[in-house]
Amino acid sequence: MEEIENLKPQAERLAEIYALSGRDDLVRYAERILGCSTRLTYRHAPERDKPCSMALNVDEINWCRVRLCPPCSLAKSGKLRAKLFKVVPRIREALPTHQFVFLTLTCRNDLVANSRQTIGILNDGWRRLSRLKNFPAVGALRSIEVTMPYDVYYQGRFIDRMGDKSFKVWCRQNNPNWNQLEKRPTDECNWHLHCLLIVPQCYFSGYRYWNHDIWVDNWQQSARLSYQPVVEVHKVTPRSKGQTLDEAILEISKYTTKPDDLIQSPEWTIELTDQIKGIKSYSVSGVFRDFIRQNELDRLEATGNLGDEQKQDGAIVRFTWNYQTKSYNLVQLGSLHYD
Ligand SMILES: [Zn+2]
Structure with missing residues (x-):
């Protein structure tokens, strides 16, 4: 959940980019991304191989399925x-x-x-x-x-166009002052x-x-x-x-x-x-x-989905996204007793 929460600001910015594009298809993407992963349902149950410890397993999340949506991408790669x-x-x-x-x-x-x-x-x-x-x-x-x-500028001077790797190498070699460093897209x-x-x-x-x-x-x-x-x-x-x-x-x-x-x-x-x-x-x-x-x-x-997802057992724990506080609120905590 924390990982999704961390991606929410980027998801909102991406939605803004799509919303301001003036294109109907992208505006629809924006709406979907804003509504993405707003309801998280977990199941709280003993771990499969360690019955003495408890695990919170994802049961259902309302993904938006927009190709580049950050939370959806995180879920797919996970x-x-x-x-x-x-x-x-x-x-x-x-x-x-x-x-x-x-x-x-x-x-x-x-x-x-x-x-x-x-x-x-x-x-x-x-x-x-x-x-x-x-x-x-x-x-x-x-x-x-x-x-x-990125085009990397240091102390107002253009250094080079760099990928992630070459930027890291340059930083290691030059130990720059971050306040004087600028990366332009x-x-x-x-x-x-x-x-x-x-x-x-x-x-x-x-x-x-x-x-x-x-x-x-x-x-x-x-x-x-x-x-x-x-x-x-x-x-x-x-x-x-x-x-x-x-x-x-x-x-x-x-x-x-x-x-x-x-x-x-x-x-x-x-x-x-x-x-x-x-x-x-x-x-x-x-x-x-x-x-x-x-x-x-x-x-x-x-x-x-990969198609091999298994239905989870256990008590339901639900969170919903709060657009004001920009965090998840716990809305339901199921019984933790099991047969
Ligand atoms: Zn999504």
């Missing part, structure tokens, strides 16, 4: 994350010698108005890459993400693909191994780019050395857009809303499909 935490141990059990690799494929920033074209480059590039004869993965889960690069997007790959153990030791340079070359050719793209690739480790499986799951299940980016520039947000219509956030291929199906992912996108 559901995928929970699903993956269940599914990954099953994959490890079924394919005990296989390993996970986390791959990020990028192309250069482009105008938000060219997003469909950029997404086409990424998706077509992935298709060609994954069909290469020596492609090492036997299965993949893919998510597409977009961030806005741009009209560009950085689109990239995150891929969780399942590879056979022999990939790491044999001739099939792709080092970083091979990944960059193959991605450049598959995506037909005229420049060397940025590619990140890491073996996912069960322990804390390098990227752990838990971290990889958190990264892959993130939703397409950060709420912070959505509230900087109405033009960018409205253009993005139009550009991503019908674009899938998550895709699954190869043996990954034995564990999570594309139609589950599509259902999650469209409805916010």
